Amino acid sequence: MKIVSSEQMRVLDNKAISEGTAGIELMERAGTGLVRVLQKEITDIVKKKVVVFVGKGNNGGDGLVVARKLKGLGVQVRVILLAEEEEMREDTKTNLTRARGADIDIIPLKDLSTEKIKEEIFRSDIIVDAIFGTGFSGVIGDMAKDTIEAINNSKKYVVACDIPSGVNGNTGEVGGPCVDSDLTVTFAYPKKGLFLYPGYRFVGNIRAVDIGIKDEESPSRWNMLTSSEIREILPKRRKDAHKKSFGHVLILAGSFGMTGAATLACQGALKVGAGLVTLGIPESLNTIMEVKITEAMTLPLPETEEKSLRAKGVGEILDFIERKKVDVIVIGPGLSTNRSTGKLVKKILKKVDLPCILDADGINLLASEATLAKAKAKIIITPHPGELGRLLGKKAEEIQRERIRYAFQFSEENNLVCVLKGYQTVVTKGEDVFINPLGNPGMASGGSGDVLSGMIGGLVGQLRLLETG
Incomplete structure (x- = not known):
């Protein structure tokens, strides 16, 4: 399976969208795939309490799909928004509306405090990290920083959407606090940052989810071995x-x-x-x-x-x-x-x-x-x-x-x-x-x-x- 850079993945995403697959459909496939992986990894998932931390970008939209799909399975799930709704990407806003329609308990940014975040984490069994994706750059804000530190101190089972928040998708560099995940479910193709120092220390087990994007034209010579390929x-x-x-x-x-x-x-x-x-x-x-x-x-x-x-x-x-x-x-x-x-x-x-x-x-x-x-x-x-x-x-x-x-x-x-x-x-x-x-x-x-x-x-x-x- 090919390993790609953030830029290569963006090109593949845009190509799929230009050929008729809507971005929101890719988001749906990503979130659905992550839930399927969770069902295999945690057989009694329906008995668990899950909290999903959501950022403003497409990664946050993936997390909202995860929350909705888990809710559909009967899982107790709560969503914590680490961004204002008006800051979110359009597809992420759409999935926020869908999550509300599914009667998911959603805590907005204005109602958050460090203590509230710690309380929600304490109540949960599983944490889904959908804060930052492969396109993140810049400085991590105080609330996101406090959240990441609380996640890492919790000793709860942590699942990252596509890449742990804080890891650079191209270089593996970590410029500040970074989610230390037990499992990273990466979408379409694994990103280079998952295999480069020091980022690889934070990814846990890696599972890749097929979202219908093909890489025939990808110039990458890096590959991730999978059990099926080895067989x-x-x-x-x-x-x-x-x-x-x-x-x-x-x-x-x-x-x-x-x-x-x-x-x-x-x-x-x-x-x-x-x-x-x-x-x-x-x-x-x-x-x-x-x-x-x-x-x-x-x-x-x-x-x-x-x-x-x-x-x-x-x-x-x-x-x-x-x-x-x-x-x-x-x-x-x-x-x-x-x-x-x-x-x-x-x-x-x-x-x-x-x-x-x-x-x-x-x-x-x-x-x-x-x-x-x-x-x-x-x-x-x-x-x-x-x-x-x-x-x-x-x-x-x-x-x-x-x-x-x-x-x-x-x-x-x-x-x-x-x-x-x-x-x-x-x-x-x-x-x-x-x-x-x-x-x-x-x-x-x-x-x-x-x-x-x-x-x-x-x-x-x-x-x-x-x-x-």
């Missing part, structure tokens, strides 16, 4: 398939004290359906791995005094790759940063014309090296911000502030796929950027990256066989 590209398994139909993954991983990383990578590859998995492991650790992993095979290899893989083993590895028809290589989990191990990794990348997933120590071994750009292997690199920072000579904090920029830069300079891990993982190759809004803080645990590298290897092996027949 479409996953390989289907034929009924007459066998283990060699789903790829052979060779994982070079593990060293003394780090056999767990190797195990997790193998399990990740197997869990996503790899047909065969072989672990290349320092020979003295092979007995341990024979016990730790059952489905994966092992390849004992020459080792250093530190019990990590030794450069001397490159010939044996290359021979195994050819004889056993390996489809993809995963390099790095628990590998160590031993110099001899580093030489091994560099030789493999220069000699093997296969997809290679580089993770963890596989990345650290190549810091300050020009090996990646010269590699024969087709590289997928999976750094966290600290690892990418070492490769680019930057601090992790710098990478985190401009995740998309630096992932794109490194991918372009080295002609590889970069998977920058973390909240809203960035995947980029060349001009195309894909952002994954899924996942949760529960994944912030040691070993998650090892599992991911194995999963990528397992999937690449299967997809590669589909491409090559």
Whole structure:
């Protein structure tokens, strides 16, 4: 799904309107879509009390549609106006009239105080933020500021219409108070500000609602991954398939004290359906791995005094790759940063014309090296911000502030796929950027990256066989 700037969205809106879809109809579709998302996210929504904060722009109109649709479901809903009626856009005024016709309790701006706002928030279970949209610019007034601060202090469930109020739709910048939402329901296409620092910290989960606007002519190369899109590209398994139909993954991983990383990578590859998995492991650790992993095979290899893989083993590895028809290589989990191990990794990348997933120590071994750009292997690199920072000579904090920029830069300079891990993982190759809004803080645990590298290897092996027949 495309990610667009505020200006691109405005062009798409205007095009839809010029082709016959009225602006108020787009507003109706947006508000209706948000309510449908709420029904899926909160199954007992009809038992909840909802307060909708409404601004003067189109975003406020979306919120008024939400209130009317919730009322129609039997939800107890109240609307709080943070603008005078005469300031509102025409379509927003129309929806205000419709809300009154639906007998919704509406509190006008003149009746508001900070205490009244806090009281209404206290009485509610769910807060809908329809104060400012993607077109907002300027200074946030005192009443809106007090409202946003009260929302953020409430610990109630907060839903943002299109974008959290206070986040710049283009840059993600936050110039003042900003609504900290649990869920952002974005209309037509997600906006860039939802994925840029520091705005991405305030969006919560992201759901996109189709309002009938198509983006065939949109120049954006940014994309948000969705569950449905991912399901479409996953390989289907034929009924007459066998283990060699789903790829052979060779994982070079593990060293003394780090056999767990190797195990997790193998399990990740197997869990996503790899047909065969072989672990290349320092020979003295092979007995341990024979016990730790059952489905994966092992390849004992020459080792250093530190019990990590030794450069001397490159010939044996290359021979195994050819004889056993390996489809993809995963390099790095628990590998160590031993110099001899580093030489091994560099030789493999220069000699093997296969997809290679580089993770963890596989990345650290190549810091300050020009090996990646010269590699024969087709590289997928999976750094966290600290690892990418070492490769680019930057601090992790710098990478985190401009995740998309630096992932794109490194991918372009080295002609590889970069998977920058973390909240809203960035995947980029060349001009195309894909952002994954899924996942949760529960994944912030040691070993998650090892599992991911194995999963990528397992999937690449299967997809590669589909491409090559």
